[in-house]
Amino acid sequence: MEYIYNFISKKFPAYFHIPTNVDLRYRRWMALANIGYPLCIAIHICYLFVFFNLKLDVLFYFNFLSCAIFLACIYLSKKGYYYAGFVLACLEVFTHSSLCIYFLGWESGFHYLIFASTACVYLAPPGQYMFKFLVFSSNALGYVYLHYWVHMNNHMIMYRPAVVYWFSIANILTLFFVLAIWGFAYSVAATRVEEALDYEHKRSEKLLYNVLPAEIAKKLKVFGGTIADMYPSASVMFIDLVNFSELAKRLGPVKLVDILNDIFSQIDDVVERHGLEKIKTIGDSYMVSAGVPNLRHDHAVAMAEMALDVMETFKHIMLDNGEKIQIRIGISSGEVIAGVIGKKRFIYDLWGDSVNMASRMEATGQPGKIQVSETTYRHLVNHYVMEKRDAIYVKGKGLITTYFLLERRSSLEVGRVS
Numbered sequence: 001m002e003y004i005y006n007f008i009s010k011k012f013p014a015y016f017h018i019p020t021n022v023d024l025r026y027r028r029w030m031a032l033a034n035i036g037y038p039l040c041i042a043i044h045i046c047y048l049f050v051f052f053n054l055k056l057d058v059l060f061y062f063n064f065l066s067c068a069i070f071l072a073c074i075y076l077s078k079k080g081y082y083y084a085g086f087v088l089a090c091l092e093v094f095t096h097s098s099l100c101i102y103f104l105g106w107e108s109g110f111h112y113l114i115f116a117s118t119a120c121v122y123l124a125p126p127g128q129y130m131f132k133f134l135v136f137s138s139n140a141l142g143y144v145y146l147h148y149w150v151h152m153n154n155h156m157i158m159y160r161p162a163v164v165y166w167f168s169i170a171n172i173l174t175l176f177f178v179l180a181i182w183g184f185a186y187s188v189a190a191t192r193v194e195e196a197l198d199y200e201h202k203r204s205e206k207l208l209y210n211v212l213p214a215e216i217a218k219k220l221k222v223f224g225g226t227i228a229d230m231y232p233s234a235s236v237m238f239i240d241l242v243n244f245s246e247l248a249k250r251l252g253p254v255k256l257v258d259i260l261n262d263i264f265s266q267i268d269d270v271v272e273r274h275g276l277e278k279i280k281t282i283g284d285s286y287m288v289s290a291g292v293p294n295l296r297h298d299h300a301v302a303m304a305e306m307a308l309d310v311m312e313t314f315k316h317i318m319l320d321n322g323e324k325i326q327i328r329i330g331i332s333s334g335e336v337i338a339g340v341i342g343k344k345r346f347i348y349d350l351w352g353d354s355v356n357m358a359s360r361m362e363a364t365g366q367p368g369k370i371q372v373s374e375t376t377y378r379h380l381v382n383h384y385v386m387e388k389r390d391a392i393y394v395k396g397k398g399l400i401t402t403y404f405l406l407e408r409r410s411s412l413e414v415g416r417v418s
Helices: 002-011 024-053 057-078 082-104 112-123 129-152 161-211 214-223 244-250 253-274 299-314 353-363 374-380 411-417
Strands: 228-241 277-282 285-290 327-341 347-351 370-372 384-388 392-394 398-400 403-408
Touching: 024 057, 024 082, 024 161, 057 082, 082 112, 082 129, 082 161, 112 129, 112 161, 161 214, 228 299, 228 353, 253 277, 253 285, 253 299, 277 347, 285 299, 299 327, 299 370, 299 374, 299 403, 327 353, 327 374, 353 370, 370 374, 374 384, 374 403
Parallel strands: 327 370
Antiparallel strands: 228 285, 228 327, 277 285, 327 347, 370 403, 384 403, 392 398
């Protein structure tokens, strides 16, 4: 049926075209009106020949009026008077059915067409419950009165039984045909809505998982409310692009964003490859965690592996103008608090002394170097070659000792250190 509608709509685009300014609530109504009213005209044209051959002059002439009424319904629908057109169509069906029952008898089955028109009320747009109730109740009361009048007047059959029998078969089939069309239309509409909802659900899920770590997103969906956890041992890394602010002054906004997107996308790949968690970007800085939100005992080693990998990656990054991008990396380990903040543009963030220290390690580091705190050094000293740095001043900490992470130890060196 949908294929037929699409085929016909391509052949007669001027008729079947639904303007884009039509309210979404009425688009389905208008699409079905484009099919239903012409179908009614086609049926009444067929009845013209039938009633003419049966010499039922009143019904023959009334069918001309019926065709005119459904043409008026099409006009009203095109002009946006959907309810007026539908009420006019219901009145035609009831009047036409009553006349046919009067001349052909109750057994002709024309009362089934009242059921068909009544079922169409549910095709009306959402809401408008009073309108639907009035149409439904009016048809129901009219049908009951018609049934009462026929039986009180013993008006069961007034025409040849064979003709009446075939009319009853035709009207039963018409009823089922109409119900099948409306049922199919609802099925297609429901399927499209379900597909749209499923698409939007997957899209929102993807957006949610892009904003939050998978475990936190699941927890937020199930429990809601405040999400806050304490992690006794984790590592935090900050990556900063050296002198990028000065470079940004010479670049246009589009070029600047393109470069940042390219660089951070490559870091995203490294983070994913090492199974760590990107927390956020702040300007030209990038924040990563290991051991948060998924606990792991080797968080410092995993972070060191990623840091070395990032440094290796940035050896090959150079801008179109020949300028080389350099980075500083700072890492610290220890206790971390993590949680979701915000109501609208919520983010997953980290707090604690280890986070502040990691930021200081990056800020006081050197281009092309990975600086780690004392706590991280203790986790890494047996696995990596470390260079002790002269004591440096760190805000809030005073003079402290830090280390540069240089490279991995060979398996032989690891054995000797152990």
